[in-house]
Amino acid sequence: MKKMLIAICALAAVGSAWAQKNEFPNKPIKLITPYAPGGSADVLARTLANYLSVEIKQPVIVENKPGANTMIAAAAVARSPADGYTLLLASNASMVLNPLLYKKLAYNPDKELTLLNILAEAPLVLVSNSQTGIKDIESLKAYAKDHSGQINYSSIGLGNPLQLTTELIKYRLNVAATHIPFNGSAPALTALMSNDTQMMVDVIGTSLPQIKSGKLLAIATTGLERSQFLPQTPTVAESGFPGFRASTWFGISVPTATSPIIKNQLQQIINVVMQKTDFITTLTKQYLVAQKPQSQAQLDAFLLSDRKTWHQVIADNHITLDN
Template sequence: MYRRTAMLAASALGLAVAAGVVPTAHAAYPERPIKLVVPYTPGGSTDQFGRALAEGMSRELKQPVVVENRPGANTMVGTQSVSRAQPDGYTILMGTSASMVLNPMLYKKPGYDPKDFKVITIGIEVPLVVVTNNQVPAGNTRDFAGYAKAAGGKLNYASVGLGNPLQLATEMLKSELGVDITHVPYNGSAPALSALLANDVQLMVDVVSTSLPHIKAGKLKALAVTGRSRLDVLPNVPTVAESGYPNFHAATWFGLAVPAQTPADVVGKLQAAAARVLVDPQFRNTFGALGLVVQAPRTQAEIDRYVTADRESWGKVIRANHISLD
């Protein structure tokens, strides 16, 4: 009798599998709190974005999404920790252009392979602004290109360090404008902006939030923004693309990534929860006011194309300038 019952059960299971109706092991996901590793220190706009996204996803998933800050080594400490986590959807990463795109190209041994991850959400873009000081006779990128060419390589630009997205974006801009400007790295935005204000350097590509007070005070001129569209906080400043360089786009981004082997149904639930947060008007207004561009939800295929294009774009700059941080 037992043998017959077992055979019937096995037969029923086989039919169910064939019909595709057996519930997966992850059907109840999530059954416990989820950890979101943010590879930055607490308090900055990046951390604020991670916490707001986690809070919204907690409501959607009916489980706490708990932020764990793991800064260090240009995001590599936190990223390495998630690369070693179980691919079960209970440890996710706030992936960024730094961790998913730049570091593997800039460092010989970042401690992980980007193939270890699947980027599942592009949450925000952080467009940059091209700024100069009032002593430079240029009001737009074309004017600046003419001024730089006439200066014959005597102009300087500021950044916050070799291999930083601000420096890479400026090198990309130099190539697009066809100008020769010398890189002067500084230890942080504050000293870099001070040098620009003093005309020790004549150009900087900066995150909008740090330059905005100087722009509004009339101390710096915004020549262009580097994203695909104008910013609400700088509505009269054109994009570089609008200014006559249609292929130009440079922005850092923040989103979500999971270990590559995370099951598709789990990824789908995480993506759906994040998408509902990203379209929330209050969420969009909060981060739009900080000069961050909240992204519309993308399909997985669109996300894959986005990341691939980002790698190609930054990779050209890194290879052309032989930049390595090892």
């Protein structure tokens, strides 16, 4: 009788799991993005939503909640019902950097959010202007030595992944430069082109028109391999700093309390979308690099590695965004 009861309980558990798997999803899903409409991250979210809708046969609605270094959107998803119907367009800002930059955070990504997929990376490039004569990493180091205390770098704001990448480059190259923050890429690049600043790390897609026109010079890209968008430009890693890697990445997170069955189902469905040729092509047109599906163990290891890299930069430079 005892064995029979155990068997009945086991079958009930399996039956419940099966029912849960086949009932989900049965209503629209919200995809919350921390960015304003129109940018490459927003295009990524809407592209994923379109493909995901086809796969699950339910609408996937993109909701923009920009502001506070992605914290508004991340906190909203962390506090949402853990039922799989609210997704976050996550990034290294929301999952890695914010916990290092803020002592007081409206959400805890380690406890309240689980990363299910990394969809794409936005490759970065270190750029300068023609007036400096900086053409590569070696000439940057020489320029920094000859112009000690006179180098400024543009950024789109303190604590932004692009600014922190510049700090990582400074740290690895032992180059001194003063941070000049701007409200957006346009004024930051304008200052660079007028030589008010002498270097900047930017998303390749934003700087590429100015690079092609000759107004900016691509010094080095920050991936482990050369960028398909700037194949003639060497990486920081191959310029004498092996292992150097930095990028802005985007993925999908859900509340950690979400059922493991639903997490796995969402992960697998999104993995299917990630491998579709049209999806990859759309991302490439936005100067995004589509990523291959990873296991949960690989994703968890990646987050730990990313956190370790940025913790060193932030701690060494005493960067905090708390008021």
